Amino acid sequence: MTLLELDDVSVTYRIAAGEVPAVRGVSLSLDSGAALGVAGESGSGKSTLAMALLRLLPRDARVGGRILLDGEDVLTMKWGRLRAVRWAEASIVFQGAQHGLNAVRRIGDQIAEPILVHGLAKPDEAAKRVAELLEQVGLPAWRARSYPHELSGGQRQRVMIAMALACSPKLIIADEPTTALDVMVQAQVLTLIKDLVAEHGISLIMISHDLSVLADVCDRLAVMYAGRLVEHGPSLEVFHDARHPYSKALAAAFPTVGDPVSRLAPKGLGGDPPDPMHLPAGCPFHPRCPVALEECSTLDVELWPAGDRRAAACVHVRSKEEAS
Numbered sequence: 001m002t003l004l005e006l007d008d009v010s011v012t013y014r015i016a017a018g019e020v021p022a023v024r025g026v027s028l029s030l031d032s033g034a035a036l037g038v039a040g041e042s043g044s045g046k047s048t049l050a051m052a053l054l055r056l057l058p059r060d061a062r063v064g065g066r067i068l069l070d071g072e073d074v075l076t077m078k079w080g081r082l083r084a085v086r087w088a089e090a091s092i093v094f095q096g097a098q099h100g101l102n103a104v105r106r107i108g109d110q111i112a113e114p115i116l117v118h119g120l121a122k123p124d125e126a127a128k129r130v131a132e133l134l135e136q137v138g139l140p141a142w143r144a145r146s147y148p149h150e151l152s153g154g155q156r157q158r159v160m161i162a163m164a165l166a167c168s169p170k171l172i173i174a175d176e177p178t179t180a181l182d183v184m185v186q187a188q189v190l191t192l193i194k195d196l197v198a199e200h201g202i203s204l205i206m207i208s209h210d211l212s213v214l215a216d217v218c219d220r221l222a223v224m225y226a227g228r229l230v231e232h233g234p235s236l237e238v239f240h241d242a243r244h245p246y247s248k249a250l251a252a253a254f255p256t257v258g259d260p261v262s263r264l265a266p267k268g269l270g271g272d273p274p275d276p277m278h279l280p281a282g283c284p285f286h287p288r289c290p291v292a293l294e295e296c297s298t299l300d301v302e303l304w305p306a307g308d309r310r311a312a313a314c315v316h317v318r319s320k321e322e323a324s
């Protein structure tokens with residue numbers, strides 16, 4: 001069953017210099033209990049898309065399209081309903097979010113807050129739920145009495161995951177949840193996320209620039225470039241046999257999970273992503289594309305079906321599929 005459906009979602013930031021088209025016409029769907037990875041370089045629009053899902057964008061952002069969560073459009077929801085949906089139906093774990101914990105409040109009180117705000121437990125029952133949640137994320141119950149500075153970065157990120165789980169949401173959006181952590185801790189937190197979503201049947205949208213991390217955790221991958229979806233399909237197929245030259249380069253840049261060498265020197269991807277305010281004509285990837293044809297500088301190919309539940313926005317994919 002479909003839990004989340006994005007239909008032609010676009011986000012434009014209005015700034016003094018003009019309009020920044022950060023997300024352009026993204027359509028995707030996520031089944032209940034499934035995990036979708038959204039990959040792309042810095043600036044490709046991943047975080048903007050994640051924030052749009054729960055209407056957490058700043059006021060200067062204009063969002064278009066439809067975002068259906070369990071059939072209800074998040075973009076047209078009344079504020080009261082939206083407040084009820086946040087945490088209770090869908091929650092978000094941000095990049096480096098552990099720094100967002102309140103330094104002067106005990107961990108337990110911070111985890112209990114969404115539970116109490118949403119009226120899911122009385123104050124005396126909330127402590128029990130907090131202990132359960134801490135245990136689920138691999139922390140001892142006594143940590144409820146600790147302050148954030150008494151925890152390591154990895155432990156703080158576990159607390160953020162406990163908060164995201166607190167109201168038993170159907171969907172967790174994790175935006176670069178492990179980027180700020182060192183490699184060993186990163187692997188532990190990824191395993192935790194993977195196990196928790198599987199155990200509780202929670203759907204997951206995980207965002208990262210690292211395709212290998214996403215392929216390890218998610219069933220399906222969506223690759224973004226310059227605000228647009230350029231490929232989507234089953235994770236291992238996209239990771240090992242990408243159809244779009246950009247996804248291929250991204251997969252080559254991060255060959256193995258947490259490999260420190262690939263982090264320092266991403267291979268296979270020359271040049272910089274385009275400025276969204278000055279996108280090149282044609283396919284936005286063509287100036288960096290190793291297999292670009294002359295027509296790519298004028299022709300922008302839409303996502304084209306490329307096998308079972310796969311699609312890629314590339315002229316080569318289109319030609320191959322048309323010929324077969």
Ligand SMILES: Nc1ncnc2c1ncn2[C@@H]1O[C@H](COP(=O)(O)OP(=O)(O)OP(=O)(O)O)[C@@H](O)[C@H]1O
Nearest residue numbers: 013015020022041042043044045046047048049276
């Ligand atoms: N508040 C804002 N005002 C104007 N432009 C913005 C704002 N936030 C993001 N942008 C622009 O929107 C584009 C997409 O940014 P976004 O942060 O969504 O990308 P990202 O793929 O998540 O990158 P990163 O991995 O670095 O977080 C970028 O060009 C960015 O400069």
